[in-house]
Amino acid sequence: MKILIDVMGGDNAPQVPVEAAVKAANELGVHMVLIGDTDTINNELKKYTYPEENISIVHASEVISNHEEPAKAVRRKKDASVVVAANLLKKGEGDAMISMGSTGALLTAGLLIVGRIKGILRPVLAATLPTAQGPKLLADSGANTNCRPMNLVQFGVMGDIYMRNLFGMENPRVALISNGEEEGKGDDLTKKAYPLMKDAPFNFIGNIEGRDIMEGNADVMVCDGFAGNIVLKTIEGMGSVINKKIKGIFKKNIITKIGALFVMGGIKEFKKSMDYREYGGAILLGCKKLVVKGHGSSDLKAAYSTIKQAKSFIDADVNGEIEEKLKLVAVEETEEA
Template identity: 40%
Template sequence: MILALDAMGGDHGPSEVCRGAISACEEHPDLELVLVGQSSDIEPLLAGVSRDVSGRISIVHAEERIGMDEHPTVAIRKKRRSSLRVAMEMVRSGEASGCVSAGNTGAIVAGGVLVVGRIAGIDRPALGVALPTLNKYTFLLDVGATVRSKPENLFQFAHMGNVYSKKILGVSEPQVALLANGSEEIKGDEVIAGAKTLIKASGLNFSGYVEGDDIPYSRADVVVCDGFSGNVVLKFAEGLMSAVYSILKEEMGHRIMPKFGMVFMIPMMKDLWARFNYEKHGGTPLLGVNGIVVKAHGRSKAPAITNALRVARNFVLQNGVELIREELG
């Protein structure tokens, strides 16, 4: 299995990306990676790698790079030799089974649509993320690909989320819900109400509306919303967990007795942080495009890159794009 990896994307550049790529190849013997970017920056980072791993990592030179603050559509159109665009062209041509990037989110979405192309019948793509909740994962989409949605878009997101929850997360009969400002039937604006009508008639296991505070309690397996709302929910959840972790450490540093108790709490705190840490869960798949595209967090270090590659690999093994195509056929 060959995956293209944008080596220049993200806040940390090729150093962390290359470390993550090496780790992924060590973990998955069936994986071959193409690192796309400036070869002079990448080659030194692969020095000293074992022959088994180095034989499964190659470099495709791309002299341009799309910055995190560039206009997405303009950049993906004009920078034809950017690492992100070249990686996506490999997916379109069939040279790679999928691609992974920690780069500019908007450029990844634009490239997914303009370079890889949409699945027939899909109007807008969606980024989905599996959120760890009380006793399982809740798949939230969209979290940033389509900022404003129509009822038909949310209807398509629901079907794509249903497929992902079933085939990738292993939920036998996912409960699908719409994110709204209340659980009552009268809640939601005309877009949410229109989507509810479509989803109820679709045959999905639709459970109605959920509110933001329902998500941590696993009251739905798939939660559907527009990209603006989903991105706010995701960033708030990430920030809240990071803040709670920092506050606990700070308070324990100020008090004598908790310092003794902390010795016993450290393993629990580490497990709790690992459960909610974005690095563990890797990448966010861009659903609705005619190929496998996975967006890693912009701050991704090596472990997050490794896990993003795992997400892409699993999606390839499950034939995820074809399953979505059949679902919406």
């Protein structure tokens, strides 16, 4: 198994992606292909020991930053690390690619270079949310800002297969995120998607509301990428605010510091259960090969989880199953950019 990693992307590049790749080469026995500036990579690699046959380098002279317009940047910067990785993936020189850099650039590279599975109208960026009922999937978490009803149905198909294979669920509950539980509730998009979801080959449980998301009342939560991005980031922002507040309470004075010692075990366990780093990155489902977006601020733990997640995905042959299941969904058209 060969996993391509863009080591130039993310807040902690190249240190963290390189270290995570070395760890994976050592512990998972995966062949890691590091893509980026050769000198920079070699400088990092000097710090570690690893089986030489499990690490290789492909040079890329450019980097796409978060501030560039993704579609333009991917077209112009032919030698950007994420573009080089996508081209290698397309040519079959890897089983998956990972980047912690610009989400837009990765999505564009996935869509335009790696390409979609036959029948998939739009790939979906699926993120794992830590909920009160364990990890659940948010699909789409930000790739597709303007969707059509059939896009949402396909997000459900892909999410269902993902949760069966990666989390061992037998019959994942698939729901539409809406502004009310009743079938008649929703915006134009979700109202049109609802009847199509009922006929789709998964366990559709209807609409869920915002308050069901962190309660974990569905296993696959389907929405367009505009709503999904806002949901995901609202949760992240609230988590960060609450975390700061609780730290402040515990650190207030000597009394509260003593109190904190008594409950710290539980608080740590709780924080671990809500930690996105446990679950790896967001998966771009529906491309011919696996494309994974690691969190931009990934530390070693998060980056390593992301590589492990990619390995599980390849082991499970999720893409093969998606192709099979798509045959059961009537697709209104075969091509859409």
